[in-house]
Amino acid sequence: MSETINVRCCIVGGGPAGIMAGWLLARAGVDVVVLEKHADFFRDFRGDTIHPSTLELMHELGVLEAFLKRPHQEVRELSAQIGDTLTPIADFTHLPTACKFLALMPQWDFLNFAAEQARRYPGFRLEMEASVTDLIVENGLVAGARAVTPRGELNIGADLVIGADGRNSTVREQAGLAIHDLGAPIDVLWFSLSHKPGDPLQTLGRVDNGSIMIMLDRREYWQCAFVIHKGALVEMQARGIERFREDLVKLVPSMSDRASELRDWNDIKLLTVKVDRLATWYRPGLLCIGDAAHAMSPIGGVGINLAIQDAVAAANILAAPLAARTVSTETLRAVQRRREFPTRVTQGVQVFIQNQAISRVLGSTQRMSPPLPVRLLGRWPLLRRLPALAVGLGVRPEHIRTPDILAR
DSSP states (O other), X not given: OEEEEXXXXXXEOOSHHHHHHHHHHHHTTOOEEEXXXXXXXXXXXXXXXXXXXXXXXXXXXXXXXXXXXXXXXXXXXXXXXXXXXXXXXXXXXXXXSSOOSEEEOOHHHHHHHHHHHHTTSTTEEEEETOEEEEEEEETXXXXXXXXXXXXXXXXXXXXXXXXXXXXXXXXXXXHTOOEEEOOOSEEEEEXXXXXXXXXXXXXXXXXXXXXXXEEEEOSSEEEEEEEEETTTHHHHHHHOHHHHHHHHHHHOGGGTTTGGGOOSGGGOEEEEOOOEEESOOEETTEEEOGGXXXXXXXXXXXXXXXXXXXXXXXXXXXXXXXXXXXXXXHHXXXXXXXXXXXXXXXXXXXXXXXXXXXXXXXXXXXXXXXXXXXXXXXXXGGGGHHHHHHHHTOSSOOOOOSOOGGGO
16 A cells, blocks of 8 residues: 655654654644654664753753653763772763753653654654655655555655664665765674662763773663774674673673673674764755764764754754745755754764774773873862763754744
8 A cells, every 4th residue: 555645844764863853843833754664762772861952952842840750860970980990070060051960861761752742743743664765856856755664655745854864874875965984993882781789870981901881770771882993893702702701890890790691692782883974964855964964973972962953953944944835955054054063073072082092992901090181080070060061062052943833
């Protein structure tokens, strides 16, 4: 069976950028359909960090109280354990925001909340299990998209297609947009270990003996991200899972009683790290945002928040032209101009940290001690506000400028 619909905006991808853009456009009175290829939002490789910049958007939308009723943890200070030293590195309590903390909430909970809010608006439609196969192009203008659903083919005619379908974007590929690869010398091994009474309450980064691991507290279990040299997994697998368990316990001795939960390599997933961006984020009738426009390193956990900032900027710029059916190439160019500078700065910092800090740690076999900048952060509390600003708010944080049709 084939179905054809027509909307002002078709958004491909139900991640943070796609759902947020759909919510804000529908809130402004634009009819929009969001196409998500999976049956739900549950995905292992989705970040948990909701930064103060995103919480501020929830405050501006008037839904912060409802949002914070969802299970979450509030982190007001970030610390890293380097060798034997636990050092505070970021203090969020002085940020000029309604929430002076970073919230740890599984991304699927965030997306479900945002989708529920978006469904309050009559112009919002979310199609799950809708896998986009092709763009509809008429005389060089992108005029919609084709998707396959359990019910059959879905053809969407649209004044604008927004590609928000991640770092392996089908939309980006179909549109033929050129990618600039900045390189990433690292990958991440992603696995979970059980949570037990007496475990530390905060999220910890651990650095020692040539290893780096981040542990996210998901209450029932620890979600662990173990950083490795790019391409090193094959060699590690050849050494055997027992050797990896030994390296894990050496880095985090408190996990010695549960390292055996990693029975074999099937319990460990590889997250291939990419850092890239499009030279041009658009073509007539199409715009890419979020990871589809710029894949981010996991450093700082800023990817989800940068994607959301893209969505807010896109909605601010596009809502009125979409409503009036006057979206031009210049309008799309304005979105890239607004968001390219924050992207370049953030990626530049990530690439510097990857190349100058992480690669050196991974190449070492010595016990680690905090470098001078980290020692200064530990010694001078005032300095911890700077990393908090960089991580918590980022470069050029966006604010809600679109109207709310339900408030009229």
